[in-house]
Amino acid sequence: MRHSEFALNTLKEVPSEAEIVSHQLMLRAGLIKRLASGLFTWMPIGVRVLRKVEAIVREEMNRAGALELLMPAVQPAELWQESGRWDQYGPLLLRMSDRHEREFCFGPTHEEVITDIARKELRSYKQLPVNYYQIQTKFRDEIRPRFGVMRSREFIMKDAYSFDLDEDGVISSYEKMYDAYVRIFERLGLKFRVVIADSGEIGGNRSQEFHVLADSGEDAIAYCDADDYASNVEMAATPEPEGEPAAPAQEMQTIDTPGVKTIEALAELLGVRSDQTLKTLIVDGDDGPVALVLRGDHELNAVKAQKLDGVASPLNMADPGTVFKATGSEPGFAGPVGLAIPVFFDHATATMSDFVVGANEKDKHHTGVNFGRDLPAPDTVDLRNVVEGDPTPGGGGTLQIARGIEVGHIFQLGDKYSQAMGAKVLDADGKERVMQMGCYGIGITRIVGAAIEQNHDENGIIWPDALTPFDVSIVPINMHKSDAVREAAESLYRELTNMGYEVLLDDRDARPGFKFADCELLGIPHRLVVSDRNLKNDELEYRHRRDSESATLKREDALKKLNGSRIS
RNA sequence: CGGGGCAUGGCGCAGUCUGGUAGCGCAUCUGCUUUGGGAGCAGAGGGUCGGCGGUUCGAAUCCGUCUGCCCCGACCA
Known part of the structure; x- marks a missing residue:
């Protein structure tokens, strides 16, 4: 491609809409244009990248035996009513009516449609297993779209759905997808981790997420420094307490803490560390409010909390009126001493002694509180997020925390949809059996953003070879003055193109610095510079995007160098 | 949804408080000079100042209203 024929606009200044680096660079490099909140046009150079991602995903899905199909983006309400999700899905689902007042949605996912296909197409166990997939546009009406294509409302997803006769079958289909996903992310050239995930509302038993590692990632991942354990922090278990609390050294006292509503303020006022305090959170329960008690420096884990018997799911903080009724005080001074509602203590509180808690009275806290004396020794539960340094479940190491961007998710769904929608086949005994399903998603558009988050520097994007819109850039110096440079650049362009490279020839009449910056x-x-200076010696200047210096090489050596770095 | 902010040429911004000919930088176009790290000079094009309504002799500016966009939002008990 000649630059002069490729209508490409780059920006020197950062559009103010963009907050994170991938969004800024995608706008500056002209990959995307925003149309409305969470809606983006992929410009020609962006589409080149998108197609690279799609091609790799498609190849590996096909290799794994999955069958590509293409379902409609718009789906009839009836299917969603049948699965029960028309009412469950909430405002994330974009609903619409046609001219006959029939209701539809723009698909945020395709379990319903594919299950409908499966129940019509699949009759016999002999047809199984089947894994259908598509690469297609989804719409989710996010509360707050942000981060460019990383959390947009419209996006492209590869979604796959497997159908098996029984649980052994699902496991095998799931494992095939796991292997395919590992190959996909390896081929994309991205640093990633597979983490244990919460299967959440979708149900089913087993679920793993694929995260591209990047400091700006929205998700926290806990991983072991000794084995291959990795988990979404949402799901990472904290250990049960070991040992006994130290014997009380202080008497319990009630002290004035006017206006002190936060753990930080409390710790500062009393000159204690936040891990010597307890925080007591009042949340809605199934039957009136319940209290959750954590060490002051720990964070509540909502996913864990809402799974406890008696705690409302989804988790909801009690409103101030309820807090007042339950504790006799406004929020900020709740504590477990003398509290008449159910109380759950986190594991980490079990070994504490002489700690500080709210006194259930405005502007008061208790100090020197101890289990066994001021409070009954608790049965503790897992309520908190893991933190760096926690022991790992395998016991062999300690947890580290990294940030990640979720780009893939695989689930064993079980029969949630097939049961609700009657997707059955006949087994070898001629009996009807509900099929077992798995579902497997990859965020195609998000991968592009994630790749940039992981691979950039102060000058711009650094594409992994597998994703780059062009392999090689030819930068002629003074091409519009020097026929020798022009001819050399053109012949190099032809030769590399014939060799199968995707080449961008910067044939603009611009100064070198301008071209280099772009x-x-x-x-x-890969960048090859053609100049009079080097042509005399039949030389080119080669520089990889990650290099800090250029190398002047004989033409054939430069070509060899390119070939040597070829991956496909 | 709650809170905050913004809306002026393709992009980044000033002008709004204190009403009076719509400006700057980048980008674009033309010419000349320049050509190894985002060139210089001279000129040019491009804006219903988000929409609607009001106040006024006069509104980007004041008032009202609507719309769009951006940011923050359990971890406080």
């Missing part, structure tokens, strides 16, 4: 912003991995 080249780096666009993140093209």
Whole structure:
């Protein structure tokens, strides 16, 4: 592609709409244009990247034996009513009516449609297993779209759905997808981790997420420094307490803490560490409010809390009126001493002694509180987020925390949809059996953003070879003055193109620095500079996007160098 | 949804308080000079100042209203 024929606009200044680096660079490099909140046009250079991602995903899905189909983006309400999700899904689902007042939605996912296909197409166990997939546009009406294509409302997803006769079958289909996903992310050239995930509302038993590692990631991942354990922090278990609390050294006292409503303020006022305090959170329960008690420096884990018997799901903090009724005080001074509602203590509180708690009275806290004396020794539960340094479930190491961007998710669904929608086949005994399903998603558009989050520097994007819109950039110096440079650049362009490279020839009449800056912003991995200076010796200047220095090489050596770095 | 902010040429912004000919930088176009790290000079094009309504002799500016966009939002008990 000649630059002069590729209508590409780059920006020197950062559009103010963009907050994170991938969004900024995608706008500056001209990959995307925003149309409305959470809606983006993929410009020609962006589409080149998108197609690379799709091609790899498609190849590996096909290799794994999955069958590509394409379902409608718009789906009839009846199917969603049949699965029960028309009412469950909430405002995330974009609903619409046609001219006959029939209701539809723009698909946020396709379990209903595929299950409908499966119940019509699949009759016999002999047809199983089947894994259908598509690469297609979804719409989810996010509360707050942000981070460019990373959390947009419309996005492209590869979604796959497997159908098996029994649980052994699902496990096998799931494992095939796991292997395919590992190959996909390896081929994409991204650093990633597979983590144990919450299967959440979708149900089913087993679920893993694929995260691209990046400091700006929205998700926290806990992983072991000694084995291959990795988990979404939402799901990472904390250990049961070991040992006994130290013997009380202080008497319980009630002290004045006017206006002190936060743990930080409390710790500062009393000159204690936050891990010597307890925080007591009042949340809605199934039958009136319940209290959750954590060490002051720990964070509540909502996913864990809402799974407890008696705690409302989804988790909801009690309103101030309820807090007042339950504790006799406004929020900020709740504590477990003398509290008449159910109380859950986190594991980490079990070994504490001489700690500080709210006194259930405005502007008062208790100090020197101890289990066994001021409070009954608790049965503790797992309520908190893990933190760096916690022991791992395998016991072999300690947890580290990394940030990640979720780009893939695989589930064993079981029969949730097939049961609700009657997707059955006949087994070898001629009996009807409800099929077992799995579902497997990859965020195609999100991968592009995640790749940039992981691979960039102050000058721009640094594409992994597998994703780059162009492999090589040819930068001629003074091409419009020097026929020798022009001819050399054109012949190099033809030769590389014939060799199968995707080449961007910067044939603009611009100064070198301008071209270099664009080249780096666009993140093209290989750059060849053609100049009179080097042509005399039949030389080219080669520089990889990650290099800090250029190398002047004989033309054939430069080509060899390119070939040597070829991956496919 | 709650809170905050913004809306002026393709992008980034000033002008609004204190009403009086719509401006700057980047980008674009033309010409000349320039050509190894986002060039210089000279000129040019491009804006119903988000929409509607009001106040006024006069509104980007004041008032009302609507719309759009951005940011923050369990961890406080």
